[in-house]
Amino acid sequence: MSDTLYDETAAAAAASVIRAYSTSFGLATTLLGPRVRTHVRNVYALVRVADEIVDGAAEAAGVPINEQRTILDALESDTYAAIARGFSANLIVHAFARTARECGIARAHIEPFFASMRTDLDTAEHDDASHDDYVYGSAEVVGLMCLQVFVNAGSSSPRDPDPALVSGARRLGAAFQDINFLRDHADDAGRLGRDYLGVTGAVERRDQVLSRIDADLDAAAATIPLLPADCRVAVATAHGLFASLADRLHRADDVDARVRVPNPVKAAIAVRAAVAHRTLLPTRTRPSRRTPA
Incomplete structure (x- = not known):
């Protein structure tokens, strides 16, 4: 698929979104091969814009909830069109649509996200039950969109990914989302009045969530060697960054404090992923809770 100036401008707009909003995913995408890098940025950009409609920029601008819904509906309709x-006249939507057409991202991936x-x-x-439905739409299908990119970018005929990779993508997406729920719990509860996990004042429940995250991360790690070679280092790095966040959540004395991974640790995780997966060696990117990352 040849790029026009408009296509290139749309891709640049999408890339600016991930640079502004996410240091972790921004770092991981730089480690993707050029075959897939732009496509993953295009996916992230649309997801981020939709998220800003429901709990970010639109709210800050004073847009009422009923109008937020109208804007979100219009974004979804524009995406399908x-x-x-x-x-699309919307650069972010245009970038995503080009990726969806090339990589076989279907309406079945997109509808649950907007829901x-x-x-x-x-x-x-x-x-x-509602947590599981929400996480499937908000995170697991995003992982499936990225998997479509990993498997199909550059191909003339998109194909369905291996079922093991589908499972790994879903579990990695679920782990990422639950980690974000835990680290953002104080803000979600205080600013937005939301409780996705039911962990407020419930230490045992929080421990259960962390155990589920650990299991999802371990299951996802086992599928990374099955990915195309130009995707493994980036996915292993993203896995390692969030595994380090999970480790910090396990060890946090203040459960309301927002944990983060220091930049030197992020760099070390990326180096470990590069060494392990560029030589096709197995790696455990989740640090032991006995050894601070």
């Missing part, structure tokens, strides 16, 4: 026609974003407009507390 752009995929069908190959063009979860709508949930944020009218659901403040979640039980286990």
